[in-house]
Amino acid sequence: MLAVIASGLLPLAASAHHSFAIFDRTKTTAVKGLVGRFDWTNPHVTIYVDAEGTPAQRYKVETGSINALARSGWKSDSIKVGDKAEVSFHPLKNGDPGGLLIEIKIGSVVLTGGG
Incomplete structure (x- = not known):
């Protein structure tokens, strides 16, 4: 019975997670700005950067999972708002402001950890 219930929940878990196919891995974009929000959550840690410029633009940048980033040296307080x-x-x-992290530099600290 437990196996039947568990197998019924798998499609729900899969639908909550998206493929990295939504990102154009043939292109690289770079922005400078202030961290507006940092979500240390699964399935992907997310960094929101308020880019410099007029008008200001918020970018949603996704990374790997908490476990993958922790293995690379990240901590929940590695990035702070501001x-x-x-x-x-x-x-x-699709051209929306955001993407898949290659690296983030804060001061002299460089963190990597895309998917």
């Missing part, structure tokens, strides 16, 4: 950041990422194919 940090000045330089971010490079593979942009979204």
